[in-house]
Amino acid sequence: MDIKIIFDRFTNNKKYLTGWGLSYLIDGKILFDTGENPKPLLKNMKTAGINISDIKTIVISHDHYDHTGGLWAILKENPKLKVYACPDFSKKFKKKVKEFGAELIENENFAEIQKNIYATGSIAGKYMGRYLPEQSLILKTPKGLTVLTGCAHPGIINIIENAKQNIPGNIYSVIGGFHLKNKFKKTIAEILKKFKELKIEKAAPSHCSGNKAMKMFKEKYGENFIEIKTGEEIEV
DSSP states (O other): OEEEEEEOSOBSOTTSOOOSSOEEEETTTEEEOOOSOHHHHHHHHHHHTOOGGGOOEEEOOSSOHHHHTTHHHHHHHOOSOEEEEOTTSOHHHHHHHHHTTOEEEEOOSOEEEETTEEEOOOBOOEETTEEOOBOOEEEEETTEEEEEESSOTTOHHHHHHHHHHHSOSOEEEEEEEOOOTTOOHHHHHHHHHHHHHTTOOEEEEEGGGOHHHHHHHHHHHGGGBOOOOBTOEEEO
């Protein structure tokens, strides 16, 4: 499967805009999160030659601005979309999706949303001491499972273990926000150790993972470390 990095923190191509949040396009049909702002998202899609009308489904990991920011601009252009959200997203979010005429799917449990592409459904997490549900995407390919995370508020290892419980097999890669920005080196080292114990072949921390964690993952994974750059593609 092909993952296009539509929006994230870094790029090697000045034609693309960067910022906080993330947005990844899977096989040209499924958009995972929409970044913090509609302007860079739409600009990057145009630069990449992506037609919004070709997108069929949007999966929102969690109800934070840096993951929902570009959603409304997309729905304005293409309201005939399925939008996967956790049931505990805000009433305001759900009402707005419906007002655009999109099909809101409140996904509580693990579900196949397209052949070999799965949404985990709500996984309990916390943000600033408050309950925050989050879902991730799981891609099943001949190489193994690829886990896409928005911010990993439930804990990156918890998300990975949830994927393995629902789809037996090896984890080929884990891509996205690991939520390690303010963690101590010891905590990051423990997570890295767990990654290796789980035999995860490739790691691609981005967004809220933090520079310290990115550096430690890069040192540990070497050539199997994937740098997430806006405008580039990853084959999984």
